Each structure stands twice: as structure tokens, then as C-alpha cells.
Amino acid sequence: MRASRMVTLLLLLQNRGLMTARQLAEELEVSVRTVYRDVDALGAAGIPLYGAAGHAGGYRLVDGYRTRLTGLTADEAQAAFLAAIPGAAAELGVGEALATARLKLRAALPAELREHAERIQERFLLDAPGWYGDADRTPHLAAAAAAVWARRAVVLRYRRWRAPEEIERRVEPYGLVLKAGRWYLVAHGPSGIRTYRIEQILELRTSEEEFAAPEGFDLAGYWKGYLADFRARLHTGEALVRLTPEGARRLGVDPADDGWTEARVPIETLDHAHGEFLRLGTHIEVLAPAELRDRIAETVRTLAARYEG
Structure with a gap:
């Protein structure tokens, strides 16, 4: 030490x-x-x-002296790849290794490149999580990362959104993904490769059983396909709406030149669209589907009656 x-x-x-x-x-x-x-x-x-x-x-x-002790340890080399997201490195338990790796990398650089690297660190910062979302509680993240690195199977007790709400299964963890401030575990289980949100893991037990990921498995490629499939399943319907210029801007619709813009926009569910469209207030009018229009009208009447008193 x-x-x-x-x-x-x-x-x-x-x-x-x-x-x-x-x-x-x-x-x-x-x-x-x-x-x-x-x-x-x-x-x-x-x-x-x-x-x-x-x-x-x-x-x-003494001026001119430079140490040659700049070789990176295995932990420091791993941490160096997380240099752009120090918060993630800390969550994975390699924050100290990242700090040491940065020092070694700086020491190995010529003076002019070292100054350039320092300017980048001073002037650019990546803060991945969104504004209004609380950070996930991830007590099992470090254990999941260790299992991913060691290629060891784990047993998860997991909370999901449909019944049965709690499940337990053995999975082979292939990789971890950080998306919008949330950690996800990509793992192979009884139903094939699935994605598990780390915050929803209630218990994680690492076994001594080792596994080998399929030859040619590409974590980035899998995640790209997963997102494409997620978006395809997410927007299962559409709504016909009228938008003010501000409403069009907020929904990412090209506005008309003369005020209101009529557009068809994808929606996930009626419940989700109901909440999202109410956020736009007077900048939107829903024309179809009729059920969505009626639900928003009923909500507006309820609010009006409440505030009249």
C-alpha cells in the first residue's frame, strides 16, 4: 500500500x-x-x-526529471476506458484506480499533449443522467460487474412489472450498459438473452460456475438491436393532433407557416399519451382517437370544476 x-x-x-x-x-x-x-x-x-x-x-x-513508472495495472487500464464517466467508475468500484490511471497517463504524455488533455478536462464534462430522474439505487452493481468480468454465472432474485412480480433465475452475465444514468445487465437465461435493470435486482448470488459467451457476441450490437426493438414495441399507435407553433416545437414537429399544425404522432398507450399531451396544455388539441380526446376533455372539465371553487 x-x-x-x-x-x-x-x-x-x-x-x-x-x-x-x-x-x-x-x-x-x-x-x-x-x-x-x-x-x-x-x-x-x-x-x-x-x-x-x-x-x-x-x-x-528537479527540472527535467521524469519517472518511467507509468505502466498501468489491470484495474487502472479498465478504469481508463471509463475516464469520460467518472461517476460510473465510482459506482463500479474503480474510482481510485481511475484517478491513478489518469495520473500515469498524464505522466506518460509529452508536455504539449499533457496540457491539451488538461484543457479538455477543464472545459468538457459528461453528466449522463436526466434532469428529473433520481439516481438508481444499485447495491448489486459491483457484484454484477465482478461476475461479468470473471465470466461467472449468478442467481438473481428480480422484481419485474408483471406477475409474478418476483422471480429467481440463474443467468450468465454477458455485459453491463449505462443508459441515461441507469445500469442494465445483459445476461443469458432460460429464455435467451434478456436485459435486467440493476435497480430491480433484489438479491444477487455469484456462483463458482464459469461460462463462455457465444463466439462473436457483440454487446454494442446487441444493445443497438434491443433499443430498435424497444422503440418498435413502444409506439404501437398514433394520434391525430393540432399544435400551436410552441406545441410543434416541443413535440419535434415541423410547424406550419400560418399558426396551427395538424400532425400524426406515434403514441405508446392511451394512458401514456393522456399524461404526455396534458403537459402541453393549450398548445395541443387531440382530434383522434376519440377515446383519447374524450379522456383529456373529461380531465380538463374536472380541473376546471376544481379550480372554480
């Missing part, structure tokens, strides 16, 4: 230049006294670093 910490300290000085003992302690999550001991040990090992006292003092490496 100490050796790993001392390598990280060395890489911090190489990447950032002058740093105080307190700054190093905060980065390494140790005491200032521990930093003093580590610095002394590095100096005794022949690392050319020196300390300067005073308000503007701190530790730094």
Missing part, C-alpha cells in the same frame, strides 16, 4: 510541479506527517526532489 502511495506522490509532483505537504496529504488522503516520511523515503531512494520552506514553498522534482 505504501509503495503504491509513494508512486502516486511521485506522479503528482511530476504532473503538477510544486505542491505543499498539505496539498499532497489531501490528494493522498493521509496525514501531513505521512507525507514527510514518504518524501524522505523517496529522497533516500535517489529520487531527485527537494523541498522549499516558506509561504511559497513546497516539494517539487
Whole structure:
């Protein structure tokens, strides 16, 4: 553990230049006294670093010195592929490895490329989850990720939307997908390859049984097909509506030049369309189907009566 910490300290000085003992302690999550001991040990090992006292003092490496200790461990290499989504890396339990991997990658880059990478990190941020959705509770995510990596079968106790609501089954986990802030497990079970939302997993037990994924299985290709099938099943009907320019904009419909626009839009179910169209308020009028128009009219009458009082 100490050796790993001392390598990280060395890489911090190489990447950032002058740093105080307190700054190093905060980065390494140790005491200032521990930093003093580590610095002394590095100096005794022949690392050319020196300390300067005073308000503007701190530790730094001799100009021109670059460590060659930039090889990535297996965990750090995995984490590096998640560099664009640090929140996901933390959820998978590799946040610390990601931080170390970034330091090593920076240390391995020439100065001009290192400055470019730092500008990217300063100016771009990926925040995948939507505005109004709470983050999923994913206590079984790390165990699922470990099973995916080790290619070990698991037994899931899972909550679903149709009866029976709780099921238990043995599955072979092929991969994990992060979509709009939600984690999904792609796994093969009794009914073939299925997708399980991690938040709905009530219990996950990893077995010692190993498996081999089918030759040529492509997680990205499977997910693309899954989404296409999901969208095809999602929009099973359509509605005829009239839209104001604002309503057309919010539904992604090309507006007419003279006010109201008549359009046919896909809908999932009458219940779903009822709620979604009410969000548009006076910017929409439903013409068909008649059942949907009648339900919205009844809701509007109920609201009007409630607010008249």
C-alpha cells in the first residue's frame, strides 16, 4: 500500500510541479506527517526532489526529471476506458484506480499533449443522467460487474412489472450498459438473452460456475438491436393532433407557416399519451382517437370544476 502511495506522490509532483505537504496529504488522503516520511523515503531512494520552506514553498522534482513508472495495472487500464464517466467508475468500484490511471497517463504524455488533455478536462464534462430522474439505487452493481468480468454465472432474485412480480433465475452475465444514468445487465437465461435493470435486482448470488459467451457476441450490437426493438414495441399507435407553433416545437414537429399544425404522432398507450399531451396544455388539441380526446376533455372539465371553487 505504501509503495503504491509513494508512486502516486511521485506522479503528482511530476504532473503538477510544486505542491505543499498539505496539498499532497489531501490528494493522498493521509496525514501531513505521512507525507514527510514518504518524501524522505523517496529522497533516500535517489529520487531527485527537494523541498522549499516558506509561504511559497513546497516539494517539487528537479527540472527535467521524469519517472518511467507509468505502466498501468489491470484495474487502472479498465478504469481508463471509463475516464469520460467518472461517476460510473465510482459506482463500479474503480474510482481510485481511475484517478491513478489518469495520473500515469498524464505522466506518460509529452508536455504539449499533457496540457491539451488538461484543457479538455477543464472545459468538457459528461453528466449522463436526466434532469428529473433520481439516481438508481444499485447495491448489486459491483457484484454484477465482478461476475461479468470473471465470466461467472449468478442467481438473481428480480422484481419485474408483471406477475409474478418476483422471480429467481440463474443467468450468465454477458455485459453491463449505462443508459441515461441507469445500469442494465445483459445476461443469458432460460429464455435467451434478456436485459435486467440493476435497480430491480433484489438479491444477487455469484456462483463458482464459469461460462463462455457465444463466439462473436457483440454487446454494442446487441444493445443497438434491443433499443430498435424497444422503440418498435413502444409506439404501437398514433394520434391525430393540432399544435400551436410552441406545441410543434416541443413535440419535434415541423410547424406550419400560418399558426396551427395538424400532425400524426406515434403514441405508446392511451394512458401514456393522456399524461404526455396534458403537459402541453393549450398548445395541443387531440382530434383522434376519440377515446383519447374524450379522456383529456373529461380531465380538463374536472380541473376546471376544481379550480372554480
